[in-house]
Amino acid sequence: xxxxxxxxxxxxxxxxxxxxxxxxxxxxxxxxxxxxxxxxxxxxxxxxxxxxxxxxxxxxxxxxxxxxxxxxxxxxxxxxxxxxxxxxxxxxxxxxxxxxxxxxxxxxxxxxxxxxxxxxxxxxxxxxxxxxxxxxxxxxxxxxxxx
Numbered sequence: 001x002x003x004x005x006x007x008x009x010x011x012x013x014x015x016x017x018x019x020x021x022x023x024x025x026x027x028x029x030x031x032x033x034x035x036x037x038x039x040x041x042x043x044x045x046x047x048x049x050x051x052x053x054x055x056x057x058x059x060x061x062x063x064x065x066x067x068x069x070x071x072x073x074x075x076x077x078x079x080x081x082x083x084x085x086x087x088x089x090x091x092x093x094x095x096x097x098x099x100x101x102x103x104x105x106x107x108x109x110x111x112x113x114x115x116x117x118x119x120x121x122x123x124x125x126x127x128x129x130x131x132x133x134x135x136x137x138x139x140x141x142x143x144x145x146x147x
Contacts, residue, residue, distance in 0.1 A: 024073035026080045029143055030092045032070050033136070036063050037099040040132060041106045047113045053121050060128035067135035074142035085145040 043059040046052050080088060107129070114122050 024077060026077060026084050026088050026143055027091065029070060029074050029077065029139065030088055030096065032066075033139060034092065034095050034099045036067060036070075036136070037103045039063055041099070041102045044106045044110055044129075047110065047125075050117050050121050053114055053117055053125050057121075057125045057128045060125075060132045064128070064132045064135045067132070067139055071135065071139045071142055074139050077143065079142075079144060079146045082145065 040060060040063055043056040043063075047056050110125070110129075114125060
């Protein structure tokens, strides 16, 4: 329960951390995305029963709300210039790649973990994952360089 409270506090504090760093930049948005991907990996990686699946569902819902706030910042920034995109890619390529591999690994393990859980729990988690993924994709599109 204490760990859940800490995770919830971190999820709620993330926008404040970004604000404390000054105005949002493409780099701070990417840093936040990486953190949220790792947080989601942590949450779904711990699923082992109904209680942990419900906790992961709650965590993902909170992360989705943080992503929606991050999207507002990303929309204000607009797409990065070619130089900004190259700088961000160079700086975060490895961390983003690691976070991407980790979240993919955890996501592919979910069906095995939840097979024996009640359908209501499975659906709740599935909906939370769908919303989280859509919010993550929306932020990514908002800061995608124009072609």
